[in-house]
Amino acid sequence: MAQDFYFLLLPGFSSMGFISAIEPLRVANRFRGELYRWHVLSADGGAVLASNGMSVNADAALEPLKKGATLWVVAGFEPLKFATPALEHYVVPITVGILAGLFMIQKHGTGQVGRFFGPVTVLWFGALGAMGVASIVQTPEVLRAVDPRYALDFAMSQPKLAFVLLSAVFLSLTGGEALYADMGHFGARPVRLAWSEWLNLSPLQRFILSELRWPRVQLGLLVGAALAMAGFVLQRLTRVSIAAPSVLGLADGAGLGVVLLLFLGNGLGVDIVITPLAMSLAALSGAALILVLLRALARRDRDMEKMVFAGLMMAAICKALISLLLLISPSDMAVQAQIWLIGSLAQANPALNRGLLLAFLLLAVLTLLHYRQLALCHLGDPLMQGLGSRVDGGRHRLYLLAAGLTAVAVAGAGQVGFVGLVVPHLVQRLCPRGVPAQLLGNACAGALLVVGADLLARTLFLPYELPVGILTALLGVPCFLWHYRRGVQR
Numbered sequence: 001m002a003q004d005f006y007f008l009l010l011p012g013f014s015s016m017g018f019i020s021a022i023e024p025l026r027v028a029n030r031f032r033g034e035l036y037r038w039h040v041l042s043a044d045g046g047a048v049l050a051s052n053g054m055s056v057n058a059d060a061a062l063e064p065l066k067k068g069a070t071l072w073v074v075a076g077f078e079p080l081k082f083a084t085p086a087l088e089h090y091v092v093p094i095t096v097g098i099l100a101g102l103f104m105i106q107k108h109g110t111g112q113v114g115r116f117f118g119p120v121t122v123l124w125f126g127a128l129g130a131m132g133v134a135s136i137v138q139t140p141e142v143l144r145a146v147d148p149r150y151a152l153d154f155a156m157s158q159p160k161l162a163f164v165l166l167s168a169v170f171l172s173l174t175g176g177e178a179l180y181a182d183m184g185h186f187g188a189r190p191v192r193l194a195w196s197e198w199l200n201l202s203p204l205q206r207f208i209l210s211e212l213r214w215p216r217v218q219l220g221l222l223v224g225a226a227l228a229m230a231g232f233v234l235q236r237l238t239r240v241s242i243a244a245p246s247v248l249g250l251a252d253g254a255g256l257g258v259v260l261l262l263f264l265g266n267g268l269g270v271d272i273v274i275t276p277l278a279m280s281l282a283a284l285s286g287a288a289l290i291l292v293l294l295r296a297l298a299r300r301d302r303d304m305e306k307m308v309f310a311g312l313m314m315a316a317i318c319k320a321l322i323s324l325l326l327l328i329s330p331s332d333m334a335v336q337a338q339i340w341l342i343g344s345l346a347q348a349n350p351a352l353n354r355g356l357l358l359a360f361l362l363l364a365v366l367t368l369l370h371y372r373q374l375a376l377c378h379l380g381d382p383l384m385q386g387l388g389s390r391v392d393g394g395r396h397r398l399y400l401l402a403a404g405l406t407a408v409a410v411a412g413a414g415q416v417g418f419v420g421l422v423v424p425h426l427v428q429r430l431c432p433r434g435v436p437a438q439l440l441g442n443a444c445a446g447a448l449l450v451v452g453a454d455l456l457a458r459t460l461f462l463p464y465e466l467p468v469g470i471l472t473a474l475l476g477v478p479c480f481l482w483h484y485r486r487g488v489q490r
Contacts, residue, residue, distance in 0.1 A: 003139065005038045005070050008062055009048040012076035018056070019161065021072060027150055028141070035141060051076045148430075211350075219348035219356070220454050220468070221447040223413045224423075226360050228446025229367060229439060230405035231420020232427070233398055236377045236435075240308050244421035245406040246476070248294060248311030250287045251417065252318035254403075254410035255341055257286025262337055263325045277355060283407035290314050291403050343416035343469020345454050356412045363404045364443065370398055371435045416469045418476020419446050 005025065007018065025036040042048045045061030065071060136142060144150070155162040227245060234243040234250075245251040261282040290311075297310040322341065326334040373395070409416065427441040450468060453475070457466040 002034045002037045003070075005036060005072065006041055006065060007038060008041045008043075008071060008073045009050075009056060009058065010043075010073065010075040011049055012051045013048065013074045014076055015050040015052050015054050015056075016164065018050075018074045020165065021074070023154065023158070023161070024145070027154055028144075030153075031150070032141060032144070035139075215348040215350055215353055216345045216454065217451055218353045219345050219412050220451040222353065222356055222360055223345070223409045223416055224419055224446035224448065224450030225364075225443035226405040226409040226446075227416060227419040227450075228423040228427075228442040229364060230402045230409070232424040232439060232442045233367060233374065233402040233405075234420070235424050236374045237395060237398055237402075238307060239377065241425070242421060243308060243311075244418065244424075245287075245402070245409075246315075246415070246417040246419075247308065247421060249290045249314035249318060250311075250403055250406045251410055251415050252315040252322070253286040253288075253290030254283035254407045255286070255415050256318045256322055257282040257284070257289075257407075258411060259322050259325050259337055259341070260286075263329055280356065280359060280407060280411040283411040284404055286318075287403040287407045287410075288400070290318070291399055295399070341414050342467040343414045343472065344467040345413050345450075346465070348412075352412065356408050359408050360405070363401055363408065364439075367398070367401045367405070368436060368439060370401070371439065373398060374439075375435045413450075414467075414469065416450060417473045419449060419472055422476050423449060 042058035453471040
């Protein structure tokens with residue numbers, strides 16, 4: 001059943017305000033059928049002249065509406081002049097009285113005024129929020145407005161109006177910024193606290209932010225970007241929608257390499273210096289070994305579906321070997337390695353981040369340089385050769401780059417699963433054009449996903465902290481099952 005809206009136009013009304021109210025209703029009807037109807041009213045039923053000189057015909061004159069009807073009053077700068085002309089002579093004296101009263105109480109300080117108007121403001125916004133929630137419950141279809149496709153459709157169908165609306169949004173944002181920058185009203189200290197609170201932190205707080213929190217965020221950004229890019233490369237190479245480092249066994253192979261290194265250094269007492277570089281090389285060796293085995297079982301890419309199932313088998317074997325090594329290792333080393341394997345950013349530190357960052361940047365640049373091979377992968381080998389692409393050489397290098405990106409992520413945070421599976425599909429829907437843009441989009445989206453998951457993992461069950469890999473797995477498993485039901489092969 002369609003919902004009716006009534007718009008009462010007063011002389012001198014804002015045409016922009018009226019059009020901005022009508023346009024979302026029209027767009028919603030275009031995509032979801034007749035959800036809304038609107039009726040234009042005037043005081044006498046005749047045409048109404050807007051502030052810009054445009055005349056709008058009314059459907060009917062204002063009359064008592066049925067119970068529950070929604071009436072919007074669209075006015076201009078002087079609504080009382082037309083609605084209640086008898087009050088016109090009192091507008092100026094009342095305004096002067098309000099301003100005089102404000103200046104009289106301003107000498108008592110902004111804090112005193114705020115304590116008086118604060119509860120009123122809270123009550124006002126609380127009422128607006130309650131009415132908004134009630135309206136959403138009544139018409140949940142309005143939540144579809146968060147879909148960016150509606151905004152794109154509006155911008156393409158009404159480019160001039162979209163430009164004006166974006167300009168209005170920009171002016172609103174700059175106005176809010178000016179509110180915080182108004183030194184005459186707020187003074188220097190509130191602005192400094194709002195924008196540069198870092199200057200007023202205690203030494204302990206600075207240490208926590210600079211040495212604990214910020215390195216953790218850096219590592220999360222790096223790990224998420226590496227896993228998402230590796231997943232995108234593997235899905236393009238194999239043309240399989242569920243291909244990812246965690247699915248093909250590359251992450252488990254990298255984890256096995258790192259655990260074997262820790263076992264040799266701590267468990268058996270072999271003279272091995274465990275550094276970030278050594279862990280990265282161990283992870284790369286494990287991932288590369290799994291990659292070689294997968295390529296051999298897949299018979300040189302002739303059966304990609306077989307490659308996926310072989311990867312699942314390799315992942316299971318690697319998990320079994322990891323469990324065996326942890327079982328025969330010292331208890332302290334086993335506990336530490338187990339938490340790390342689940343996926344955790346707790347071991348982040350500046351030295352580790354710098355080493356992994358250099359490796360990631362090198363691998364990311366090399367991957368971007370192979371964008372042409374990635375763009376042609378979905379065409380098949382005959383067409384790639386016909387277009388002048390070296391199939392085997394380029395594909396081998398891309399597989400090694402994906403293994404390297406996976407090794408960097410595993411060496412830094414352990415097995416943070418399913419990021420390489422979920423993010424490429426999300427980015428493909430939001431950014432369907434261009435391999436370089438998708439690579440960069442995957443890097444950004446993966447980084448934000450891991451950092452956001454880590455934030456939730458640290459704060460959901462305070463004072464306890466969950467490994468970030470648990471939350472990413474809870475997100476990735478439903479996605480994996482959904483793609484599996486759609487079919488493994490694209």
